Amino acid sequence: MPVDPDRAFLPVRIAVLTVSDTRTPADDRSGDTLVARIEAAGHVVAARDIVRDDVPALVARLTAWIDDPAIDCVISTGGTGVTGRDVTPEAVEQVQDKPIPGFGELFRWLSYQTIGTSTIQSRACAAVARGTYLFALPGSTGAVKDGWDMILKDQLDSRFRPCNFVDLMPRLRER
Numbered sequence: 677m678p679v680d681p682d683r684a685f686l687p688v689r690i691a692v693l694t695v696s697d698t699r700t701p702a703d704d705r706s707g708d709t710l711v712a713r714i715e716a717a718g719h720v721v722a723a724r725d726i727v728r729d730d731v732p733a734l735v736a737r738l739t740a741w742i743d744d745p746a747i748d749c750v751i752s753t754g755g756t757g758v759t760g761r762d763v764t765p766e767a768v769e770q771v772q773d774k775p776i777p778g779f780g781e782l783f784r785w786l787s788y789q790t791i792g793t794s795t796i797q798s799r800a801c802a803a804v805a806r807g808t809y810l811f812a813l814p815g816s817t818g819a820v821k822d823g824w825d826m827i828l829k830d831q832l833d834s835r836f837r838p839c840n841f842v843d844l845m846p847r848l849r850e851r
Contacts, residue, residue, distance in 0.1 A: 679835045686834040686842055689722040689748045690714050691741045695755035695764050696815065697728045706753040709817045713824045714751075719832065722747045729755050734767035742771060742808045748845060749832065750808060751824075754815030756799045764812045765799045772803035772810065779811060779827065786826045790818065807848040809841060 692714070694707040704726060711721050723744075727737045734755075741747045755764030769775075779802035787795040800823065802811045813823040834842040 678837050679830075679833060680837050681835070683835040685718060687719045688832050688842060689720045689746055690832075691723040691725075691744075691747045691750045692721060693724075693734075693737060693741075693750055693752040694726040694815075695729055695734065695752055696726060697761065699726055699754070701726065706813075706815050706817050706820045709820045710751060710753055710813075710824060713821075713829070717829055717833070729761040729763055731763045731767050731770070734764065735770050738767060738771050738805070738810065742805045742810075747808060749811070749841075751811045751813065751828065753813045753820050756801070756812050756814045758797055758799065762799070765801045768801055768803050768805075768810050768812055771805045773806060774804045776802035776804065782827060783813070783823055787819065787822055790822060804848055807845075809848075 692707055692710050694704050707724065711724065714721055723741060725737060727733050738750060741750050752764055755762050780800045783800040784795045784798055787798060798814050798819070800813055802809070811828060813819050830836045831841045833840060
């Protein structure tokens with residue numbers, strides 16, 4: 677799908693959330709990978725944090741960013757697996773207004789081409805919450821690359837055709 681060079685690029689203000697009980701700023705490779713790609717695409721990293729795998733803590737962080745007018749979008753990495761500590765989808769579900777089921781479906785379809793049937797262990801998901809986009813990616817650098825390079829890079833580019841998430845941003849709070 678093409679990028680329309682006649683349209684203006686509109687940078688998106690993106691918060692990056694790493695969900696992990698073990699990562700620190702010094703070894704957050706997936707978060708670093710995501711930040712590098714966001715900045716290379718011309719967007720703004722509006723905030724960044726690491727939060728442990730805990731639903732109340734994740735809901736609190738997501739809620740604060742959803743309510744922050746300086747943040748248009750939150751992309752998380754980690755906590756989307758099937759173990760007992762993986763709770764990112766549950767936190768997203770608690771704050772969402774509308775799920776975007778096609779994101780997880782497309783992510784798993786694309787990921788299948790890279791890691792085969794292991795993609796079934798991913799619960800990558802997306803939603804809209806009070807006008808803010810939420811995208812939850814798995815915690816591996818490969819998953820972050822796949823999610824950004826094959827989906828989000830285009831969908832968060834205002835020039836991408838035939839349609840993109842940026843065009844819808846002014847209408848996300850409509851009732």
